[in-house]
Amino acid sequence: MKKKFIISLLFILINTVISYSQIGIRNTNPDANLAVHGTMRLEHYTQGEGKVLVSNATGDVRWAAPFSLRYVSGRLAPAGEYRDIVEGNPQYTRARITLAPGGWLFKSIILLNNRHGNLAENQTVFATVYLSDSATDPTYSADYIDASARDMSGSLIGPSTYGLIDGAVVIRNTSTASKTYYLWGKLEYFTDNSNSPTRRAISLNNVATDAWGENVIYAIPIE
Amino acid sequence: MKKITTIFLVAICGQFAIAQIGIGTVTPTADLHIVSKKEYIFTLKDNNASSDSFVLTSKDNTDGFIKKESTSIFKNLKFGNLNTGAELENKIIPATEPYTQNYTSGWKIVRDGAYIRLPQGRWAVYFTTLITLDRFINTEVIRNTAITVDLKMTDRAYADSPDVEGDTQGSTNGNAFVSGSIIFPSQKDIVKGVIIINNTKPGEGVVYRFMSRITVTTDSADAFNSLKDRTVTSILNGNFSQNQIYAVPLN
Numbered sequence: 195m196k197k198k199f200i201i202s203l204l205f206i207l208i209n210t211v212i213s214y215s216q217i218g219i220r221n222t223n224p225d226a227n228l229a230v231h232g233t234m235r236l237e238h239y240t241q242g243e244g245k246v247l248v249s250n251a252t253g254d255v256r257w258a259a260p261f262s263l264r265y266v267s268g269r270l271a272p273a274g275e276y277r278d279i280v281e282g283n284p285q286y287t288r289a290r291i292t293l294a295p296g297g298w299l300f301k302s303i304i305l306l307n308n309r310h311g312n313l314a315e316n317q318t319v320f321a322t323v324y325l326s327d328s329a330t331d332p333t334y335s336a337d338y339i340d341a342s343a344r345d346m347s348g349s350l351i352g353p354s355t356y357g358l359i360d361g362a363v364v365i366r367n368t369s370t371a372s373k374t375y376y377l378w379g380k381l382e383y384f385t386d387n388s389n390s391p392t393r394r395a396i397s398l399n400n401v402a403t404d405a406w407g408e409n410v411i412y413a414i415p416i417e
Numbered sequence: 418m419k420k421i422t423t424i425f426l427v428a429i430c431g432q433f434a435i436a437q438i439g440i441g442t443v444t445p446t447a448d449l450h451i452v453s454k455k456e457y458i459f460t461l462k463d464n465n466a467s468s469d470s471f472v473l474t475s476k477d478n479t480d481g482f483i484k485k486e487s488t489s490i491f492k493n494l495k496f497g498n499l500n501t502g503a504e505l506e507n508k509i510i511p512a513t514e515p516y517t518q519n520y521t522s523g524w525k526i527v528r529d530g531a532y533i534r535l536p537q538g539r540w541a542v543y544f545t546t547l548i549t550l551d552r553f554i555n556t557e558v559i560r561n562t563a564i565t566v567d568l569k570m571t572d573r574a575y576a577d578s579p580d581v582e583g584d585t586q587g588s589t590n591g592n593a594f595v596s597g598s599i600i601f602p603s604q605k606d607i608v609k610g611v612i613i614i615n616n617t618k619p620g621e622g623v624v625y626r627f628m629s630r631i632t633v634t635t636d637s638a639d640a641f642n643s644l645k646d647r648t649v650t651s652i653l654n655g656n657f658s659q660n661q662i663y664a665v666p667l668n
Binding site: 217219220225226228230231232233234235236237238239240246247248249250252253254255256257260299315316317318320322324339341342343344345346347348349351360361362363364382384385386414415416417 | 437438441442445446447448449450451452453454456457458459460461462463471472473480482485491492493494496497498543545547559560600601602603604605606607609658659660661662663
């Protein structure tokens with residue numbers, strides 16, 4: 195009974211000391227609630243080389259890996275494996291990316307160029323790439339999050355030789371394994387009602403292949 | 418009992434600032450040595466706004482104060498809402514407007530459904546939207562015509578917000594708006610860009626909305642007049658698959 199009383203008393207005292215005082219360690223004039231003049235060692239099962247102290251919303255602190263962007267590169271289609279994108283049904287570009295479970299900000303920069311020469315001044319192409327779960331089924335991936343765009347689009351406007359798609363979408367791989375996403379392409383074609391100048395046949399050349407230095411597909415993990 | 422006594426003595430020693438302190442250890446090997454088997458090592462509360470995954474950093478190189486700071490750039494992404502309205506409220510060109518080679522509308526409201534709510538802090542707001550004519554025009558007269566769409570962010574009441582960095586004339590620290598063009602004979606294209614928002618207000622977050630203006634550049638009076646009864650649809654409209662709004666927290 196006496197022992198219990200002492201323990202209770204000590205608890206009260208400890209709480210009082212810790213809750214209502216500033217503490218200085220090797221510091222007689224603490225100017226913060228805890229002022230350490232010297233070294234600090236925090237042993238915890240989260241410790242590790244290069245880790246930093248991270249706080250949550252209520253101020254609880256533990257060790258964690260410092261934040262740094264991971265960058266996962268996709269695979270562009272090698273020259274020779276590509277398919278041109280033409281008007282009509284979407285086409286698998288042969289570019290793809292494999293992503294671990296979790297959320298991803300996927301980005302694509304894709305050069306647009308017409309195989310049959312520069313478009314005439316009365317021709318434009320609005321090209322789109324998007325992600326599918328399949329190399330053979332053009333359906334949009336089921337993993338787009340609701341708030342995300344689906345299509346990444348850009349224009350090739352005659353008589354310019356080149357156009358560019360520069361887009362981003364957000365997907366979440368909710369499975370427990372890495373998953374491959376396939377980049378599909380499609381286009382819309384615009385012209386006016388004149389036959390002059392003569393229009394070019396339209397077939398986008400080397401979409402998402404390694405033939406163009408501008409092309410890249412990659413993803414950055416998000417929460 | 419022995420352990421508790423140790424903690425007590427250690428705490429008392431700390432009060433007098435004369436020794437090393439061990440918490441959870443009786444043999445400290447640093448001036449402050451904590452050994453914790455709990456989920457967290459210690460708790461650090463302050464009066465500053467905080468959110469998950471803040472990192473403890475040194476305030477500067479003089480006094481060693483520790484502060485909490487967000488360095489987790491691609492955590493806490495915020496996504497905006499898209500609107501479901503059919504079009505901008507107004508026609509591209511008012512019916513009474515005389516032909517001019519370069520006509521610019523006033524700023525018009527992008528319908529209320531398009532907004533993003535951002536908590537206190539600095540944010541890079543990325544937005545992408547399709548711009549497309551409500552009806553296709555297929556005629557020669559539209560050659561040499563372009564429609565440029567500018568988009569800017571405003572406060573909830575569609576007034577210019579001081580939170581938009583660079584939203585002043587001659588500003589060197591940011592952009593007031595982002596732009597894209599439909600160049601004929603194309604009937605659609607993309608507007609995309611980034612605007613930096615610095616929300617200094619604590620609380621549930623501030624709602625930011627969007628406004629748009631349109632510039633028509635054309636050599637043809639016929640093309641100009643043919644655009645008078647048309648609108649640019651799809652601006653930040655959720656029915657179009659190119660559209661999205663998201664924000665990345667900045668330090």
